[in-house]
Amino acid sequence: MADRREIEGEIIMGWADRKRPSLDVRKDAQGRVVRVATSVGDLQGLITPTDLRYVVVQLDAPDPVHPDDWSLSIGGEVERPIELSLEELQRFPGATVRCVHECSGSEADFFDYLKSGGETYGCNRCEHVEGKPNRLDPEAQHQGIMSAGEWTGVPLATVLEKAGIKPGAVSVLAQGFDRGLPAEWAMHGALAIPDEEISYEKSLPLKKALDRDTMLAWALNGEYIRHIHGGPVRLVTPGWSGNWSVKWLQKLEVLDHLPKLYYQNQYFYLGQTPDDPDKKMITAMGVKTFITEPRDDDPPLPRGAHVIRGLAWSGAGRITRVEVSVDGGETWQDAHRELPHERWLWQRWSHLWHAESPGKYSIMARATDEAGRVQPQIGWNVLRKNFDGIVPVDVEIE
Numbered sequence: 001m002a003d004r005r006e007i008e009g010e011i012i013m014g015w016a017d018r019k020r021p022s023l024d025v026r027k028d029a030q031g032r033v034v035r036v037a038t039s040v041g042d043l044q045g046l047i048t049p050t051d052l053r054y055v056v057v058q059l060d061a062p063d064p065v066h067p068d069d070w071s072l073s074i075g076g077e078v079e080r081p082i083e084l085s086l087e088e089l090q091r092f093p094g095a096t097v098r099c100v101h102e103c104s105g106s107e108a109d110f111f112d113y114l115k116s117g118g119e120t121y122g123c124n125r126c127e128h129v130e131g132k133p134n135r136l137d138p139e140a141q142h143q144g145i146m147s148a149g150e151w152t153g154v155p156l157a158t159v160l161e162k163a164g165i166k167p168g169a170v171s172v173l174a175q176g177f178d179r180g181l182p183a184e185w186a187m188h189g190a191l192a193i194p195d196e197e198i199s200y201e202k203s204l205p206l207k208k209a210l211d212r213d214t215m216l217a218w219a220l221n222g223e224y225i226r227h228i229h230g231g232p233v234r235l236v237t238p239g240w241s242g243n244w245s246v247k248w249l250q251k252l253e254v255l256d257h258l259p260k261l262y263y264q265n266q267y268f269y270l271g272q273t274p275d276d277p278d279k280k281m282i283t284a285m286g287v288k289t290f291i292t293e294p295r296d297d298d299p300p301l302p303r304g305a306h307v308i309r310g311l312a313w314s315g316a317g318r319i320t321r322v323e324v325s326v327d328g329g330e331t332w333q334d335a336h337r338e339l340p341h342e343r344w345l346w347q348r349w350s351h352l353w354h355a356e357s358p359g360k361y362s363i364m365a366r367a368t369d370e371a372g373r374v375q376p377q378i379g380w381n382v383l384r385k386n387f388d389g390i391v392p393v394d395v396e397i398e
């Protein structure tokens with residue numbers, strides 16, 4: 001009898017199982033996982049399985065805190081400063097939200113790729129190389145750092161109401177219990193290094209802090225949040241770039257101003273140069289589509305019917321339209337969008353393509369969201385953040 005392993009893939013609990021999607025996992029000198037990337041091309045549903053979820057740790061990976069030892073302090077411009085244990089937090093009326101998280105640095109190489117007219121791309125530290133970044137390869141630079149999840153917790157607004165926000169409040173500072181200096185992999189040209197150890201902290205403008213979907217989450221995909229994803233409790237800011245969802249939460253402080261913070265104004269911003277007077281804080285994601293099939297690395301395809309598939313999402317609400325072009329953007333047709341059409345989750349879409357004549361085709365897709373924003377929204381910027389451009393898939397029909 002042939003080895004079951006050869007036929008089916010892994011052996012799980014004694015039984016031959018299907019092949020598992022591949023992850024790119026990086027560790028620090030202590031062997032702790034600090035970065036995980038995984039391809040949305042391997043995703044069979046809408047929710048990224050927790051084992052496949054991307055991970056970005058900017059400072060030193062902190063030691064885990066046991067849920068029984070964890071508490072959250074809420075102070076600053078509030079009537080009644082409070083400290084909540086996990087159990088106390090869980091007594092508030094709960095909520096669940098499903099959303100896409102994407103790291104601001106996701107797909108950064110495509111800025112250069114589109115700028116070069118589809119000839120070359122580069123990274124912040126390396127020479128430009130010929131060709132196109134492979135967006136479905138988790139080992140490729142800046143790829144695979146987006147995931148969708150179902151979060152359960154309590155709306156941040158509910159907890160802030162309990163403490164009583166004072167008039168004049170402007171932002172809510174959220175601080176994690178991780179500290180350190182930015183990791184070496186995370187540093188590049190246009191960035192200043194802080195001169196002492198810092199905490200990971202962000203200060204959420206009050207309007208977003210009070211948004212009914214902004215939450216203090218303790219569960220992800222139906223289980224308590226694992227340490228690596230920011231447990232016991234993390235902030236979740238649907239629609240806004242991944243870096244706003246502060247992990248390992250320990251402190252909330254209501255402020256009467258918007259402070260200048262390393263991970264708010266220096267490490268993350270949109271601007272043409274480091275001292276651009278029109279520098280903008282990074283907030284909502286753009287509007288974006290991702291073609292998952294066909295792929296650039298497919299062999300020449302036969303003539304006939306092919307299904308073009310993908311995922312679309314936006315930082316400003318639900319997707320209302322996805323269009324596909326098979327002639328490099330000359331003409332566009334509406335794609336079929338599958339349900340559900342949720343506010344913060346990506347939508348799966350498909351388009352039946354009858355490829356009658358042999359030749360090379362450039363397949364494109366573009367999305368529109370309920371705010372009326374059409375892809376792309378975010379142009380080239382010096383830190384190459386929040387890419388949402390239209391990247392063609394190049395295929396050949398035999």
Ligand SMILES: Nc1nc2c(c(=O)[nH]1)N[C@H]1C(S)=C(S)[C@@H](COP(=O)(O)O)O[C@H]1N2
Pocket residue numbers: 053054055056057058059101102103104175176177178200228229230241242243244245246247248
């Ligand atoms: N405390 C803390 N929160 C953090 C980070 C961090 O390093 N420390 N990384 C941020 C960044 S840059 C991203 S993209 C997301 C990643 O969340 P994940 O690791 O669960 O995917 O968390 C954000 N929150």
Ligand SMILES: [Mo]
Pocket residue numbers: 056102103104105242243
């Ligand atoms: Mo990120």
